[in-house]
Amino acid sequence: MPAERLNLKGDYRIEMGADYEIQITCTDAAGDVYDLTGATCVAEVRETPTGDATAFTSSIDTDTGVITLSLTAVQTAAFTYYSGEWDAFLTESDGTDSKLFKGSVQIEHGGGV
DSSP states (O other): OOOGGEEEOEEHHHHHEEEEEEEEEETTTTTTTTTOOTTTEEEEEEEETTTTTEEEEEEEEEEEEEEEEEOOOOHHHHHOOEEEEEEEEOOOTTTTTEEEEEEHHHHEOSSOO
């Protein structure tokens, strides 16, 4: 796993009722595209560390090293809280699990938080 993408912090704002997307670019120490062949990514957002989670849909472009995490408008419309947290874990083809990112989220409810 590229050290520069391991357990980094990313704080975001999500507009309630809108589609939402995060893109993570994975590179190695030399800045080259990290080999994500056969890898999977799981990411979730929740109000509290032990709260119910909403799963992002994830896709990986192995040519560019970009992981795209998406929430639908239906998912974000169901948020009942104003702030929470998210995280993303990568499982590589050899079974190695790594936390890529973690951070806070602010949910904008109809014109602001």
